[in-house]
Amino acid sequence: MTRTVFLAGLMAVAALIALPMGGAGSTSARAEAPLTLVATTGMIADAARQVGGDAVKVRALMGPGVDPHAYRQTRSDIVAMTRADLVLWHGLYLEAQMEEFFHDLARKRTVVAVAEGLSKDKLRGHDDYADKFDPHVWMTPELWKDMIEEVQKALTDARPDQAEVFAANAAAHLAELDQLIAYGNGILAKVPAENRVLVTAHDAFGYFGRDFGFEVLGIQGISTQSEAGLNRIGELVDLLVERQISAVFVESSVSDRSIRALIEGAAAQGHEVRIGGELFSDAMGADGTYEGTYVGMLDHNMTTIAAALGAEVPPKGMSGRLSGVGL
Structure with a gap:
């Protein structure tokens, strides 16, 4: 994607953000509707669905077989993200081609780089960049448990009135991840x-x-x-x-x-x-x-x-x- 096309995308973002979000009486309707959420990867989208349950409506930008290291946002992605209540992206330089877009969008919308909240002492260094980390934290359920907690925080900040629901859903999923860890330890030890x-x-x-x-x-x-x-x-x-x-x-x-x-x-x-x-x-x-x-x-x-x-x-x-x- 050329810089000209990229800048055109950013201009589209600005235009979409300026659109009215609803007239009189729309506030209570939005409060009752599910939280609309866009996640970059399928893994983050799954985490949001597990924690959010019926209180969220989730769209994943990157489907099966898609490489997040090389992915660039499309116009339909831009439209979805500028209209969402919450945008969750991974961070840790995984979506390197999209970082400038997310930083720009964050000035107008609630945008959270979920993995940036992880403790850095749990992360592996990056083999190409001295100041960055291996982003593939979903490869171990132990680290993914921390990601679930970060997603829970983001959802709770967006909808504080649903905090108890998100906490209960997160606890149930964390228990499922403990089962996955036990299975992995057992089968891989063989x-x-x-x-x-x-x-x-x-x-x-x-x-x-x-x-x-x-x-x-x-x-x-x-x-x-x-x-x-x-x-x-x-x-x-x-x-x-x-x-x-x-x-x-x-x-x-x-x-x-x-x-x-x-x-x-x-x-x-x-x-x-x-x-x-x-x-x-x-x-x-x-x-x-x-x-x-x-x-x-x-x-x-x-x-x-x-x-x-x-x-x-x-x-x-x-x-x-x-x-x-x-x-």
């Missing part, structure tokens, strides 16, 4: 120690590796906008062969080209490597599916990784375990 190497398209799984005891190797860095050079691919091919790593993983929101280059490079050296499965890294699954929820996304990733790297897993992951399938 992966043999020598197999605890997670090779993916980009470095999105650092928090996952830190919390569950895996070495994580990405072809690209923390951002998909970083280069996937031939030297890096060559280094990883040699590592796959030397350590006899048998499975690598593709990501739903990243091209599989570099991963397939690893497989071909290893094959050229006489070592067979297979794709262990597709993981959700920067986007969740399809709307209306289990994998289209935060819990389903992480359950899928945990179960897929464990199964591909040598653990025995329930046929339907955590959802199967809780319903008694395969036990």
Whole structure:
């Protein structure tokens, strides 16, 4: 997007913000209506739905397969955000292409960068920027619990009269996340120690590796906008062969080209490597599916990784375990 087009978008924002929001008598009607909320990522949208329940109406800008590192707002996005009661974006330089827009919008609308409220001592440093952090905090449910609390704060600030509802919903979801953590600890502990190497398209799984005891190797860095050079691919091919790593993983929101280059490079050296499965890294699954929820996304990733790297897993992951399938 050129700077001219971007500036045109900002002018559209200014025009939309200037529109009247309703005539006489509209205040009480808006107070009774659900809080209209726009979230950038599917993960934040899911958090808002879990905490807000029936008191919110949520739109996610980025759907399945969308890379937030490269996403730019469309005109329809601008319209939705300027008309929303609340806009939640991730922060931590995840939506780098949109930051200037959000800072401009925040002068007229309630806009919250949810992950910026996290304690920095819990975050990993960024491999490309000394003053920034790894934004992939959704990869560990422990950190995501803090994100749920930040979403709860934002919703409560927007609708104080619904504070008790938001608190109860958040508590119920946090309990669900505790179940997810217990499942992950149990299933991933079954992966043999020598197999605890997670090779993916980009470095999105650092928090996952830190919390569950895996070495994580990405072809690209923390951002998909970083280069996937031939030297890096060559280094990883040699590592796959030397350590006899048998499975690598593709990501739903990243091209599989570099991963397939690893497989071909290893094959050229006489070592067979297979794709262990597709993981959700920067986007969740399809709307209306289990994998289209935060819990389903992480359950899928945990179960897929464990199964591909040598653990025995329930046929339907955590959802199967809780319903008694395969036990």
